[in-house]
Amino acid sequence: MTTLLSGPTIRRDAGLYGYERALARRGLAPVAGVDEAGRGACAGPLVAAAVILDRPIDGLADSKLLTPKRREACFERIHERARAVSVVIVEAAECDALGLHRANVAALRRALARLEQPPAYVLTDGFSVDGLGVPGLAVWKGDQVSASIAAASVVAKVTRDRIMERLHDGYPQYDFAVHKGYSTLRHEEALRAHGPCPEHRMTYANVRAVLTAREEESTS
Structure with a gap:
């Protein structure tokens, strides 16, 4: 993945939508954010999500900073207002067969490939994902500073939590x-x-x- 194009850096106080706005100004829209949930779990699936936003989502934040009730509400708003959302579920046995990192990268790629609209740029949380066919950037603590990554984190987390609640039965x-x-x-x-x-x-x-x-x- 590439870094941002040369030009002004993104200010610390640019807000949650700073990356998306900066990329749009440079003609790199739409922007997709991707993230996963369940990487550190020893049971249940790994869930990856990709989201393209084209308008603000009320109450959006990193999924880890939201209460379960606020995550659920944000999840519904994302599905109502996002331009595109996709989810990929990697079962525990496939995580074992591939190895966690390979399963994680494959899931993120598949989530991006399933978006109804292909992105012009991709933002990932923490580590880069190669082979996407479009430029992108790995953002440190991306789910806290990028709206599209935060949205993907919410979708992945809520989807996985619902799966684990069903597995409980x-x-x-x-x-x-x-x-x-x-x-x-x-x-x-x-x-x-x-x-x-x-x-x-x-x-x-x-x-x-x-x-x-x-x-x-x-x-x-």
Whole structure:
């Protein structure tokens, strides 16, 4: 991915839409933001989202800074007001098969490819994604400083949370609806007590350790 074209830098006080406005002034519109949710979880899918905005979204912010109620409301407004939104879900088994980083990059590429309108420029959160066919920029803490990345973070987070709440119905012993598949103390205790289920990522160290321990117990 390339960096921004030469010219004035984006001011710190430019606001959440500063990147998008600066790119539009240089003829690089529409701008797509991409982000993912579930990268650090040891259970459940990885969810990537891509969003193109063409007008402000009330209450938009990094998904991690919003309460669940405000995230849900923002999620609905994004779908109502965004020019284009797409979501890609990578199941736990595919994350294991590809490796997390490869699965993450592939999901971001697929989310961009599924947008109804191709972007002229792409903003990603934290690390660059090559092979997109258009220029782009990896933005440090992008979900806090770019509106389109923040919107993608909200879409990915809410989509994944809803999936984990549905998985809770099938595997209530793990409390997926509470911790959403992340390695909390409560989740670790349930994992040791019940062993992993098909929704766990078997290549993760904590899940693999439980598998190994249970295998050793069964052969002793």
